[in-house]
Amino acid sequence: MIRIGMGHDTHRLADGGPLRLGGIEIPHEKHLVGHSDADVLMHAVTDAILGAANLPDIGELFPDTAAENKGRDSADFLRAAYRQVQQAGYTLVNVDCVVLAQRPKLSPHKAAMKARLAEILGVETSQIGIKGKTGESVGAIGQEQAITAQCVALVIHTVGTA
Numbered sequence: 001m002i003r004i005g006m007g008h009d010t011h012r013l014a015d016g017g018p019l020r021l022g023g024i025e026i027p028h029e030k031h032l033v034g035h036s037d038a039d040v041l042m043h044a045v046t047d048a049i050l051g052a053a054n055l056p057d058i059g060e061l062f063p064d065t066a067a068e069n070k071g072r073d074s075a076d077f078l079r080a081a082y083r084q085v086q087q088a089g090y091t092l093v094n095v096d097c098v099v100l101a102q103r104p105k106l107s108p109h110k111a112a113m114k115a116r117l118a119e120i121l122g123v124e125t126s127q128i129g130i131k132g133k134t135g136e137s138v139g140a141i142g143q144e145q146a147i148t149a150q151c152v153a154l155v156i157h158t159v160g161t162a
Helices: 040-052 074-087 107-121
Strands: 002-015 019-021 024-026 030-032 090-100 128-133 146-157
Touching: 002 040, 019 030, 024 107, 040 074, 040 090, 040 107, 040 146, 074 090, 074 107, 107 128
Parallel strands: 090 128
Antiparallel strands: 002 030, 002 146, 019 024, 090 146
C-alpha cells in the first residue's frame, strides 16, 4: 500500500540573519520567527510524512505551547516523526517540496538542504526534491514578510498490513 501526505508551513521574517532553512544556515539579512527554530521546510516535510502515515500533525506532537520546544532544532521534530512513521510500518519513497521565498535565491543551497534532509531521514538525496519559487513581488512572500514551504511525501507500507 502506498500513501501520500501533504505538509505546509509559513513563518514570518524578521531582521537579522542567518536564515535557517532545510536544516542549514543560509547567509541572509533576515531570519524566520517561530517558537522553535522556525525552519518552514523541515516543518512542511515533517507534516507531510506524518500525514502520509495518518499520524498526528507537528502541532499535536510538538506544540508551540511546550517550553521544551522553544528554540528547538526542527531536525529533532523530523527525526522523531519519521521514527513514528517507521513504527507504523511505513518507509519513505520520496518527498517533493516547494519553498516560496522572494529572497534569497535558493538554487545555490538546494544541494546542501537535500543532503541534510536525506541525512536526517536516512534516505538518498535522490529521494528529496526541492524547488524554489519567488512571490513575484506580490503578497507576504513577494514583500519579504514571510517564507512558505509546501511538501508532498510518498510512503509505502512495508510491515504487516495497513
